[in-house]
Structure formats: structure tokens, C-alpha cells
Amino acid sequence: MSKGATSKRTGAAAPAVAVTAGPVLEIAGLTVSVRGEDGERPVVSGLSFSIARGETLCIAGESGSGKSMTALAIMQLLPQPAARIESGTIRLRDMDRREIDLALLDERQMRHIRGDRIAMIFQEPMTSLNPVLSIGRQLVESIEAHTGLSRAEARRRIIEALKAVRIPEAESRLKQFPHELSGGMRQRVMIAMALALKPDVLIADEPTTALDVTVQGEVLELLRDLQREHGTSVILITHDMGVVAEMADRVVIMRHGRMVEQGTAGDIFARPQADYTRELLAAVPRIGTGLGRQKSAEQKSVEAELPGSVAVVNDLHVHFDLRGGFFGQVNRRVHAVEGISFSIAPHETLALVGESGCGKSTTAKALAGLVPYHGDIVIGGRNLAGLGRDQRKAVRRDVQMIFQDPYASLDPRMRVGDLVAEPLLIHGIASKEERSQLVAALFERVGLSADQMELYPHEFSGGQRQRICIARALALRPKLIIADESVSALDVSVQARVLDLLKELQREFGIAYLFISHDMAVVENISDRVAVMYLGQIVEMGTRDQVFSNPRHPYTKRLIEAVPVPDPARRRPRFARLDQEIPSPTRKIGEEPPKLALRDVGNGHLVAVS
Amino acid sequence: MTSPIAPDLPATGRMPVKPRAGVWRRLVKRPLALIGLVIVAVVLAGAILAPWLTGYDPNEQMFDGLTLEGAPLPPNASFWLGTDLLGRDLLTRILFGARTSLIIGIVANGVALLIGTLVGVTAGYFRGWIGGALMRFTDLMMAFPALLLAICLAAVLQPSLWIVAMVIALVNWVQTARVIYTETSSLSEREFIDAERTIGASAPRILFRHILPHLLPTIIVWGTLGISTTVLLEATLSYLGIGVQPPTASWGNIIFENQTYFQAAPWLVFFPGAAILALALAFNLIGDALRDILDPTQRSRA
Numbered sequence: 001m002s003k004g005a006t007s008k009r010t011g012a013a014a015p016a017v018a019v020t021a022g023p024v025l026e027i028a029g030l031t032v033s034v035r036g037e038d039g040e041r042p043v044v045s046g047l048s049f050s051i052a053r054g055e056t057l058c059i060a061g062e063s064g065s066g067k068s069m070t071a072l073a074i075m076q077l078l079p080q081p082a083a084r085i086e087s088g089t090i091r092l093r094d095m096d097r098r099e100i101d102l103a104l105l106d107e108r109q110m111r112h113i114r115g116d117r118i119a120m121i122f123q124e125p126m127t128s129l130n131p132v133l134s135i136g137r138q139l140v141e142s143i144e145a146h147t148g149l150s151r152a153e154a155r156r157r158i159i160e161a162l163k164a165v166r167i168p169e170a171e172s173r174l175k176q177f178p179h180e181l182s183g184g185m186r187q188r189v190m191i192a193m194a195l196a197l198k199p200d201v202l203i204a205d206e207p208t209t210a211l212d213v214t215v216q217g218e219v220l221e222l223l224r225d226l227q228r229e230h231g232t233s234v235i236l237i238t239h240d241m242g243v244v245a246e247m248a249d250r251v252v253i254m255r256h257g258r259m260v261e262q263g264t265a266g267d268i269f270a271r272p273q274a275d276y277t278r279e280l281l282a283a284v285p286r287i288g289t290g291l292g293r294q295k296s297a298e299q300k301s302v303e304a305e306l307p308g309s310v311a312v313v314n315d316l317h318v319h320f321d322l323r324g325g326f327f328g329q330v331n332r333r334v335h336a337v338e339g340i341s342f343s344i345a346p347h348e349t350l351a352l353v354g355e356s357g358c359g360k361s362t363t364a365k366a367l368a369g370l371v372p373y374h375g376d377i378v379i380g381g382r383n384l385a386g387l388g389r390d391q392r393k394a395v396r397r398d399v400q401m402i403f404q405d406p407y408a409s410l411d412p413r414m415r416v417g418d419l420v421a422e423p424l425l426i427h428g429i430a431s432k433e434e435r436s437q438l439v440a441a442l443f444e445r446v447g448l449s450a451d452q453m454e455l456y457p458h459e460f461s462g463g464q465r466q467r468i469c470i471a472r473a474l475a476l477r478p479k480l481i482i483a484d485e486s487v488s489a490l491d492v493s494v495q496a497r498v499l500d501l502l503k504e505l506q507r508e509f510g511i512a513y514l515f516i517s518h519d520m521a522v523v524e525n526i527s528d529r530v531a532v533m534y535l536g537q538i539v540e541m542g543t544r545d546q547v548f549s550n551p552r553h554p555y556t557k558r559l560i561e562a563v564p565v566p567d568p569a570r571r572r573p574r575f576a577r578l579d580q581e582i583p584s585p586t587r588k589i590g591e592e593p594p595k596l597a598l599r600d601v602g603n604g605h606l607v608a609v610s
Numbered sequence: 611m612t613s614p615i616a617p618d619l620p621a622t623g624r625m626p627v628k629p630r631a632g633v634w635r636r637l638v639k640r641p642l643a644l645i646g647l648v649i650v651a652v653v654l655a656g657a658i659l660a661p662w663l664t665g666y667d668p669n670e671q672m673f674d675g676l677t678l679e680g681a682p683l684p685p686n687a688s689f690w691l692g693t694d695l696l697g698r699d700l701l702t703r704i705l706f707g708a709r710t711s712l713i714i715g716i717v718a719n720g721v722a723l724l725i726g727t728l729v730g731v732t733a734g735y736f737r738g739w740i741g742g743a744l745m746r747f748t749d750l751m752m753a754f755p756a757l758l759l760a761i762c763l764a765a766v767l768q769p770s771l772w773i774v775a776m777v778i779a780l781v782n783w784v785q786t787a788r789v790i791y792t793e794t795s796s797l798s799e800r801e802f803i804d805a806e807r808t809i810g811a812s813a814p815r816i817l818f819r820h821i822l823p824h825l826l827p828t829i830i831v832w833g834t835l836g837i838s839t840t841v842l843l844e845a846t847l848s849y850l851g852i853g854v855q856p857p858t859a860s861w862g863n864i865i866f867e868n869q870t871y872f873q874a875a876p877w878l879v880f881f882p883g884a885a886i887l888a889l890a891l892a893f894n895l896i897g898d899a900l901r902d903i904l905d906p907t908q909r910s911r912a
Contacts, residue, residue: 368808393810401808408801412907413823423809456906472809 022093023050024200024233025074025118030088032066032073032257035081042086043069044257051201051250054231056224058244058265061254062280062491063462067237070254071203074235075120076102076110092117094200116146119194123206125186129178136174139193146197161196162189164229165222183356184215188222195226202227205237212355212518213562220246220564239491241284242521242564245269246571253277265568283493284566285521287548309378310479310512311367311399312343316375318362322586335585335593336362338536339375344480347506349513351527351544353520353559357585359536360516364484367514368401380479397427400473404485406465410457416468417443417453423475442471446501463494470501474509482514487522499526520563524548532556536585537596542605552607636903637896646895649888657708666699668706669857673697682875692877694868703859704882710860714775714844715837715889721779722840723833726786727825733787734794735817741791748787756781757846764852774853778840786832793828797821827901834897838890861886 032044044066051057059067072078073085090102092113102113114120122128130138136158143154155174162170165188178186187207194202204223208216220243227234236247244251248265253274261274272278318337321330337359344350352360366373369384369392377384379395387395400423403409410419420439424430430438440450446467457465466486473481483502487495503526505511517523523530524544531541532555540553551557565571587593596608637643656663666672676682676697685692691700729748733741751759763777797803798821806816845862847853854860856867861882868878 365804370804370807396808396810399808401805403801403805405801409805411802411806411820413905414820415906422806422811426810426812426815458907469805472805476809 022052024053024093025235026050026089026091026093027070027074028089028091030070030073030090031086032069032078032083033086034069034079034083040086042257043083044073047088047254047257047259049252049259049262051233051235053200053233054227056227056234056236056247056249057252058236058238058248058250059252059254060238060241060244060280061260062239062493064256065254066257067254068205069257071120071205071235071237074102074203075114075118076105076107077114077120092200112146115142115194115199116197117199118201118203119197119199120203120205121187121190121194121207123209125183125190125210126178128190129186131178133177134174135176135178135181135189139174139189139196142193143196157196158192161192164195164226165189165192167192182215183211184219187211187215187219191219191222191226195230195232198230199232201233201235203235203237206239207236208243209238209240213520214355214558216243217562217564223247240564241281241492241566245566245568246564248568253280269566269568279493281566283496285492285496285519285525286566287521287524287560287563308345309343310346310348310380311514312376312378313363313367314341314376314378315339316341316363316366316373316377318359318366318371318373330589332586332588335536335587337366337373338585338593339595340531340533340536340538342531342538342541344512344514346479346512347510348529349506349515349527351515351517351523351530352533353517353523353530354533355518355559358533359585360533361484363533364401364482364514364516367399367480367482369396369399393427397476398479399482400476400478400480401482401484402466402469402473402486405489406462406469407457407489409469410465412457415454415456416460419457420453420468420472420475423472427476429476438475439471442474445474445505446471447497461494462490463498466490466494466498467501470498470505474505477509478511480512480514482516484516485518486515488517488519495522502526520560532559535593537593537608538598538606539596539608540606541598542603546603546605550605552601552605633900633903637899640899642895643899646892646899649892650896653708653712653885653889653892656705657712660702660705660709663705664699664702666702668702668859669698671696671698682871682878684875684877691881692875694864694878695871695875700864700878700881703864704861704885707859707861707864707882708885710771710854710858711841711844711862711886711889713771714778714860714862715841715893718775718778718844719782719833719836719840721776722782722836723786723829724783725779726783726832727790727829729783729787730790731794731817731821731825734791735798735813735821737795744787745791748784748791751781751784752788756784756843760843760847761850761852764847769852769855771854771858774844774847777847778843782836782840782843786829786836789828789832790825793825794821797824823904826904830897830901834890834893837893838886841886841889 027050028048030044030047031042033040033042047066047070049057059070061067069078069083074090078084085103088103092100092102094117100113102110105113129135136155139158139161140151140154143149143157144151147154149157158174159170162173167173167185167188173181181189207223208219211219223234224247226232236243238244245265250262251265251268252262253260253268253276255276260276261268261272263273268277269281272281316337317339320334320336322332322334323329324331340363342350352363354360362371365371367377380398382391382395384392384395410416417436417439420442421435424435424438429435439453443450443453448464448467448471452460457468460468469486487498490498499522502513506513513526515523515526527544529541529543530547531538532547532553533539534555540547540551540556547556548560551560585593598606599609601607638647672693676693682695682697683689683693689699689701691704694700694703729744733744760777760781763780764774767773767777803816803820806820841862844853844860845866848856848860848863849866854863856863864882865879868875872879
């Protein structure tokens, strides 16, 4: 059977442009189980769906819903030996209506299917490309493995594919290595590789989750165009309901390994049947609905420049020197943060937004004392630059940080109670008994129970862990909490609850937040003021309303436009593409980046003039 | 909460566990670890009680210990493990040799581990010129043949058991330092270490409370592997005449004294060899179990 399939490919490869009736892939009663310490446990149970030629099916769900396992089961790439298909069929039909049950194929037969008839792209394009082989070699190899094409022909096919995914200067890219390309470019290479063989089905597992929003828009649009041209069926796996609305013809909602609901995109979004779907949709942060904040926030922001500020950052520069050459002298410099200034008042949330590499996390690290900087950081009226070690430690108490990944930011070998008590211990606050009472109170405050203090971080879910991080940050009663992408790694429903907790704590303790995020919808939901960063500089800053309802800088506009709207009825028109890559902040020594001047366009709304 | 979305609030209402309580109890519950403990206990007892366990003197060359042709005796009723080339009782020599080998395997190896860990952790955490200097020195030590160095050191110093142990420690810390350095430098890049810095944790606190516990598995593995290496290095030094001075027995020098007669008298190499193997294996089993017990993430959620 598979032989027939390959010979079809090795021929002149007639693309299936017309959308023919009948499903190309049909899954019935699929059950996948994973063997664990406590016996076999189903991660996907009784899943059935089908996908027609040229259709886009989105499988949506939160982490642990079994969506990725479904994809791996189709590809027969389940983690061995723990996971296996317990029952069910996965039928793949070719153009002549011949059927293959993928669940019955052995590894050798399956290799002919993979890449050739069903291709897959993964979330992280860096790890799915081999870092020591050139792009060209990897692409050519993937073609040669499935077709009888000569190397020259394979190369020609590849260049065509790279052009199709709109990679500029395709020929010269072949010699490049994965690390020389940006994340968006790498994902395009993956798509090119997947589509070069013109598969019947393309499975994309969170293909844009690791990408910036503006890049995400481009990649999604590219997928859509290519699908139209080739008639490929796409199974798109995502947790992002915005992406679902943007892309899906039909949607399957999964939870705990079971299908909760399936239907057309229009139906799912307009008339969700299952309670879970409704909850899921309600939890999705949407731009233009951030009405939660009161007016008083704006008045406060006017006072922000006054001495009452919790933190004032003035002309902050962070540079990283790159060494090279025979003697390892500094020859290039990364201008990560290039002269930014802002201030944060008590009770206020300042959001710092921008795409990866814009310097927002570096700014956070400078404030938290993790990287050396130039310029002034004034916390509670004291300039950090002039302080000795002990004084600096005292000031540190006022600034705490919550990191992005709650799995990585807690020491896995410490009990969570000790972790939360640690800041108190370090700063010599309270006796041992008082400490444990304080910690218990903190646990209760963030929505955990005091019994859980004896557990280890791995025994908690992601949302619970982020609550532990919040409790830890709260322990010292800081004036400012830096939240660096603190909700990005969480599922939307959990995300909403953690955001609510943060807001509550702000009301209660008057903490100021520096909220760093790439997600414009979340930012609109929580912030009082917003600063947009691009290439290490602030290009626009103002109150939330000023920035979101009246964005002035072109980059801000692009960022807001790029956010997928979770409503299929409001699918965006064609997305304005950026023709070149975002320039690198790395420059040669002596070459200074141009400094942007900010101009007030009214009521403290600052916009960069170039 | 009636939300159909699973709340991320407490799911487990179970009683807290005391993890440190009963490391020993959990150790003896594991059959493999128990075997290891028993072997170590037997070797230890043998070494301590050697004079009372055997009626022979370890260094006495007995007339009835050799055949009339002057060949050593295979295991028999009066010499349970046979005799060596000089007619000495092998069992007695192995029991007394256990004293030397345990000191070398535990003290020399322990000191080597300590030096290696200190150098590796310091270089890995502080980097900069301190780290650079320490690691270049380590590389230098690695490039220099360990045996040659040991010979030089042993030649300068008067050979005695303790000097030999120190010499072995001084040449054996290098690999540990390299491995610990690599692990420390990747650990200190982890986000939870950054998180510790932001709450104001001092460098010693980060090193001892947060980095060292993560290095334990590596230290344990290198520690148990090091036992056989050091015991054999001692044997090599003895063979070259700069180790433990004859006639004092050690497992290593029993093997080296007799290895040329391996075909004629295999028991002379087999028994001390088996003793080294059993000791190394025993420590390995204990180390393996300890590593699992001390790692909280290995404990199941249920």
C-alpha cells in the first residue's frame, strides 16, 4: 500500500488542487494510553473526527487535553515505550479512495507515510532543525528520502518551496545554518520542508506559539495561502482561541483526552454547546474589552512623575559586550536597552510590551539587579547606583520579581513552604514560628492551602506554582513587583484567575506592577499605562486608553493589529506584511544606534518621532 | 467553584510527607541498597576484627604454606583462600588489606571529591578570572599524566599510608572538578537561581542551599566510581614501590604481587579482585539508592 503511495509521489506529483468530497483522514475511537507508575492511564480516549481534503481542522484545548498526543498518534511518533495506541483506527485515503489504517503499519511502512503523505511542523522550530547541518542539506535530504529525484532536481524543488514560503534570497539561504535565521524564518523553513513533498495532510502543533505576534500573523497567513494553492488538509493544534478563529473551518475542542464538542468555527464561537467551551471562550482575553480598570488610574498616572513614585528609571542603558577575534577583545556590542526612562506610581500597573529581543526582559533584570546597567534606577527615592551592598539588599526588599516559567523559577529540591519562607529568612524577618505563620497566611492569601507547604514544586500544576511564586514575591511586602511574562505560560482559564489575583493584591496592598508581556490582550486587561518597546527604546508610552484607542506609532499599530481576534466573523483582512526582518540590536563598537526622541501628543501620551 | 474548567486550586488534600525523616529507613527498604550496606558492613567488620578472625599473622611466611616445589597452595581446609607466593595466608592478607583499601577508597577518594567539588563549584558559579584560572589549572592537571605526578609526589614525600592517600587525592580530584564545573555553570544559568538573587540571597546561600543539592547525584556517582579507581591506583603505586610499603597488605598490592602467576595460581588474583569489585559495587548500590531517595522529584505524586 505504502509503495503505491510513494510511486504516486515519485511521478510528476500532481497536486490535489480540487477539494474532493470525502475525508482524507478519518479517526475513529482513538484511545492512547501512557504507562505510568500507577498503571496505564488513557491520555486520549474514544476520539473520533475526520478531515476533508483542503479543510482546516483546529484541535483546541488546554494543556493536558491530549491534543498533542493525538497528533503524535497520527504520525505514529508516540513516546516509546510508555505510550501506545490502545484501540481505534486512523484511516488515510488517497486520491483513488484506497485506505490505509496507520495504526496497523510498522515503523518501516510508516516512514513512507511521514513527510510524504502526512507532514508535521512543531512548536519550536529551532529544536526541530538539526543545528549542525545547513538548511539546504536538511531540506534536500528530506526530499531525497521520499522521492527518486536527483540532487539537482531536489535542490530546485527546495528553492521553489522556499520561495513559496516567501523567504527572500532563497538560494543563498541554503548555505545558512538554523541559528543564523530568526524564529519566524526557521518556522517558514519548516513549513517549506513540510510542503515540499506536497503532503495530503499537514499537522501543525502549536506552530506559532513560540513566535512573536506580528510574525505569527505572517506565518498563519502563509499557511492559509499555501493550503489554498495545494489543497492540503491542515490539522492545526493550538491553545489560542484567537488562532482558532482566524484559521479554522471546523473545530474540535478537547479536554482531559476527550472531545468536548466539535463543529464549524462559526458555530463553536457563536453558539457553543458545551459548558466547557463557553468557559474557555469567556476566559480568552480580548482586545477592546479591558474595561475592568477605573478612571482613577489615569489621574494617578499624571502624578507618576512626582516624588511619590515607587520606581523611577532614567536613561537606562544595558549593553552586552560580544568578544571575538584571536585575543577575545570586545568587537561588537548588543544594545539591549538604549536609554529608556519611565516611572511607576504606587497602585499603578505599567505594562512594558514589545516583541522578543526588544529589551523588555532585560529592563526587568536591570531593575531586579540581575544585570549591570548604566543610568539611574531610583527605588523608593534611593538611587541604586550609589549604594553599598547592605543598603542595596535592603532596597531589594522593595522590588520583587515573578518569572515567566513557574516550572523553572522554583528550586525543585526545596519544599514550597521553605521557598516562600526564604525571603523572610534572608532578610532576617520574624522568628521561626512567626515565619511559618506568615507563610501559611501567604499561602491562604494566594488561594493555596497551608497543608501544601510541605510539598515540592513538582507536585503542583502550573497555575498553582505561579501562585507560589506570587506568595514568595509578596513575602517581603514589596512596593514593586516585576511580572516578566508571568502569565504567558499558563492556560487561558488559569491565566484569567492569576490576573484576577494580581489585581486583588494590588487593591489590597497598593503594590505597583511592572507588567512585561508580549500579549496585547492581556496587557489591555491589566495595565494602567503602557510603554511599547522596540529595539531597546520606548517608541510610545501613555495610558492604556491612549495607546489602545489611539495608537500613534506605526509599530504600536502593527502590534495591536497582529493580535488574532477570537471571533471567526471578524477575520482580519490580509495582514500587512513586514518585508524585512526586525533589525538586530547588535552593533559594532563605536557605532551608536540612533536615539529616538519622544514627543508629547497630548495628556502625557508620548510618541517617538523619527 | 462550579466552573467546568478544572480549578487550579488545591487538588490534593493529603497529609504532608516528611521527606528527610527516615532516609535510613527508606534506604534499608530497598533490597539492592540493603545488599550494598551488608557488603560494606562485612568488609568493615572484617577490617576491624581482622586479628580476631584469623589465627595467622598476615606477614608470616609459613613452611606449610608452600608445596615442596615452593608453589603456593590453592584453597584448602587450613588456608581457606589458599596461600601466596611467599606462603602467607591469603585470607588473612585480604582481611588486613581491607584496612588499607578502605582508608584509600574512602579517605583518599573523599578528599579528592571534596577538592574537586570545591574547585568545580567555585569556578562554575563565579566564572570570571577566578573560574578561568581554576579551570586552566584543572586542565593542566588533566594533561599531566596522573601516575607520573603521583610518582613525583610520592618520591619527594616519605611513603606511608596517609601520604599515599593524600597523593591519590591530589591526582584524582581533576575529573570531578571538570564535571562539577560544567554542571554548576549550567545550573547557575537556571531561572530559579536568578529568582534567588532577586530575593537577596547571598552567594554562599545560593551555593550551599540551592546548587549543592542539585549536584548530589553527580557527586555520589563520581564518589562511588572513584572507590575502585583509587584502590587500583594505590595498587599501581605499591607495584612501583612507592605505595604502601611491603609487607603491609592492601588489596591492590596483593593483585600486583601475584599477577604474573595468574595462570598457575588464579586464586591469588581472583579473591582480592573480587573483594575490590564487591566493595565498589556495594558503594555503587548505596549511592544509587541515596540519589533516588534524596531527590524529591523522584517521589510519586500519589
